[in-house]
Amino acid sequence: MIKTLRPRSYDEAIYIGHYFREGFAVVLDLTGLAPDDARSFVDFASGLVIGREGAMERVTPGVFVLHPPAGRTPTGTARPAVTSA
Amino acid sequence: MIKTLRPRSYDEAIYIGHYFREGFAVVLDLTGLAPDDARSFVDFASGLVIGREGAMERVTPGVFVLHPPAGRTPTGTARPAVTSA
DSSP: EEEOOOSSSSSGGHHHHHHHHHOOOOEETTTTSSSHHHHHHHHHHHHHHHHHHHHEEEEEEEEEEOOOOTTTTTTSSOOOOOOOO | OEEEESSSGGGGHHHHHHHTTTOOOEEEOTTTSOOHHHHHHHHHHHHHHHHHEEOOOOOOOOEEEEEOOOOTTTOOSSSSOOOOO
């Protein structure tokens, strides 16, 4: 499943993390942001995909797709979460 | 276990991801970087810790600690990696 996000401020970065951790592919439209803010989102998204072993793809200037790791679905059925600490 | 990293360029961000994914706490010394580069590392590290449900702590200006999620050790024994896709 795919979630499209069009953040207006850096405070919204947490939502990208939320959906991506849930296993959604995230289409990230940064075209509404100033260049410095867009850069921050790209850096944040880079950390996110590296942290979860996903991938990031640039579609057009300011539009990116964050691909979740293979085998992970939004329901989590394909790769069960390990909840024990 | 703790790994201290003093990156000199943004190319080194991948190492932060590597050690953090392995379960190390990472002390990130950004004092050798220009402000714009340091900002990029902070954004990257924010994505990384959110992706893995860890935490980031600012120690002094330019020095941060990235805490891995609870229960994860560098050897991976406490929370085994799920390798099947």
